[in-house]
Amino acid sequence: MTTFLGMPGPPAGPGSDLTGSVPFPAAAREALEDRRLRRNLAHATGTIRAKRAAVVAEVEDWEDLRAAGAAIKADTMARLPELLEQLEARVTERGGVVHWARDAGEANDIVIDLVEQAGASEVVKVKSMATQEIGLNEALATAGITPIETDLAELIVQLANDRPSHILVPAIHRGRAEIREIFLDRMPGLDPDALTDEPTVLAAAARAYLREAFLRSTVAISGANFAIAQTGTLAVVESEGNGRMCLTLPQTLITVMGIEKVLPSWRDLEVFLQLLPRSSTGERMNPYTSMWTGASPGDGPQQVHLILLDNGRTRVLADPQGRSALHCIRCSACLNVCPVYERVGGHAYGSVYPGPIGAILSPQLTGVTGDGVNDSLPYASTLCGACEEVCPVKIPIPDQLVRLRAEHTETYASAHRIPSAEAAAMRAASWMMSDAKRFDRAGRAARLGRLGMRGGRPRLPLPPPLSGWADSRDLPELPRETFREWWARTRGESS
Ligand code: SF4
Numbered sequence: 001m002t003t004f005l006g007m008p009g010p011p012a013g014p015g016s017d018l019t020g021s022v023p024f025p026a027a028a029r030e031a032l033e034d035r036r037l038r039r040n041l042a043h044a045t046g047t048i049r050a051k052r053a054a055v056v057a058e059v060e061d062w063e064d065l066r067a068a069g070a071a072i073k074a075d076t077m078a079r080l081p082e083l084l085e086q087l088e089a090r091v092t093e094r095g096g097v098v099h100w101a102r103d104a105g106e107a108n109d110i111v112i113d114l115v116e117q118a119g120a121s122e123v124v125k126v127k128s129m130a131t132q133e134i135g136l137n138e139a140l141a142t143a144g145i146t147p148i149e150t151d152l153a154e155l156i157v158q159l160a161n162d163r164p165s166h167i168l169v170p171a172i173h174r175g176r177a178e179i180r181e182i183f184l185d186r187m188p189g190l191d192p193d194a195l196t197d198e199p200t201v202l203a204a205a206a207r208a209y210l211r212e213a214f215l216r217s218t219v220a221i222s223g224a225n226f227a228i229a230q231t232g233t234l235a236v237v238e239s240e241g242n243g244r245m246c247l248t249l250p251q252t253l254i255t256v257m258g259i260e261k262v263l264p265s266w267r268d269l270e271v272f273l274q275l276l277p278r279s280s281t282g283e284r285m286n287p288y289t290s291m292w293t294g295a296s297p298g299d300g301p302q303q304v305h306l307i308l309l310d311n312g313r314t315r316v317l318a319d320p321q322g323r324s325a326l327h328c329i330r331c332s333a334c335l336n337v338c339p340v341y342e343r344v345g346g347h348a349y350g351s352v353y354p355g356p357i358g359a360i361l362s363p364q365l366t367g368v369t370g371d372g373v374n375d376s377l378p379y380a381s382t383l384c385g386a387c388e389e390v391c392p393v394k395i396p397i398p399d400q401l402v403r404l405r406a407e408h409t410e411t412y413a414s415a416h417r418i419p420s421a422e423a424a425a426m427r428a429a430s431w432m433m434s435d436a437k438r439f440d441r442a443g444r445a446a447r448l449g450r451l452g453m454r455g456g457r458p459r460l461p462l463p464p465p466l467s468g469w470a471d472s473r474d475l476p477e478l479p480r481e482t483f484r485e486w487w488a489r490t491r492g493e494s495s
Pocket residue numbers: 279327328329330331332333334335357387390391392393394395
């Protein structure tokens with residue numbers, strides 16, 4: 001069955017892991033109290049930033065590569081329906097089965113059906129943002145199927161019953177000592193005296209634990225970094241080799257992929273295989289690039305399934321201004337340079353997509369409603385522009401943040417008869433500024449505010465919402481005369 005993509009689908013379904021329980025400001029306030037979190041984040045993001053900067057500086061035509069990446073993505077989005085149908089035809093010709101999922105619930109049901117048909121009660125998983133987005137692990141567990149994450153950082157998060165906080169390094173908020181404690185607690189048979197918090201020792205413990213799962217599991221679940229419409233080839237890039245084990249050892253391979261991951265041709269893949277590793281892990285080339293095209297008789301998984309996931313994407317695609325959020329290749333470079341992310345970490349964003357990309361993608365996938373938790377995300381930014389500067393596909397993230405703030409303001413206003421405090425203040429300012437005499441009188445009246453100030457601070461605490469603004473800022477000294485009075489005094493002219 002194919003899906004008509006000309007009609008935008010509904011926002012992402014409620015089963016998706018795209019919305020937190022509290023708005024960003026409240027979650028961020030709590031995160032800022034955690035000093036250890038901030039120390040871990042500052043160290044990790046600083047290290048990745050430096051690595052990225054060094055390997056990007058080696059590439060003379062880096063800006064040309066970025067321009068090519070942006071152009072390929074724009075072309076892909078412009079003809080996404082045609083490319084997806086081409087992909088479906090090529091995968092099917094090569095013995096794979098393509099499924100279309102409108103939302104998280106449909107995608108999870110398809111995966112569960114396929115695992116049950118394979119007679120498995122346990123699956124090994126390759127790190128995948130799409131499966132996190134649809135809450136697949138929780139859905140599998142509810143169906144009595146045990147998912148085992150095989151990426152080291154994902155495994156740490158899973159063993160700790162935690163949530164990922166970074167696209168690329170999901171356990172970035174955990175230190176080595178914490179990871180050792182988690183392993184001792186959750187991995188059977190470890191010797192506490194032999195298990196130190198050295199990275200190589202921890203990795204060896206995880207390797208031994210996972211090796212047994214690789215050898216006994218008959219079903220693997222992956223995402224895909226790219227899919228090539230020209231040949232029906234899927235690609236996963238990774239650093240640890242766990243993905244390669246999952247993609248080759250089990251008999252059944254199920255891939256869940258957002259529809260925006262398709263690329264027209266192999267030639268296009270060449271551009272992204274240069275952009276992605278340098279932008280994400282700061283490596284010239286990722287250690288493992290696995291590609292497969294349908295099923296190959298006698299070699300690797302014999303049952304190969306591809307689930308194409310919408311979950312709000314056609315809705316984003318239908319918006320010509322918001323569409324570029326779908327260009328994202330999940331490198332996480334924008335997270336690593338974001339001053340807000342570095343201080344609050346990924347959990348504060350609520351969604352599985354944190355940082356600057358999460359601030360524009362999550363509200364668009366779920367929809368801006370005026371009062372929704374995700375409506376606060378576009379405000380989770382200083383608009384410094386660092387995210388756009390590093391983005392390998394040149395997504396104009398600050399422009400999108402501003403546009404989404406405007407959308408939120410308008411949606412809120414149309415949903416409420418009583419305007420917000422900010423809207424009421426803006427309306428009053430507009431009324432005052434639209435008349436020269438009113439503006440003049442207001443300027444003179446503001447001078448009285450000098451009486452209430454001392455050393456850039458109000459003499460008495462301001463009431464909310466002004467207190468929220470003034471508590472963390474020095475207020476400018478109010479001048480003794482207005483500009484108009486100064487003009488009249490120095491030029492002898494009336495304003
Ligand atoms: S928005 Fe750009 S920088 Fe951020 S994760 Fe996506 S591709 Fe990377």
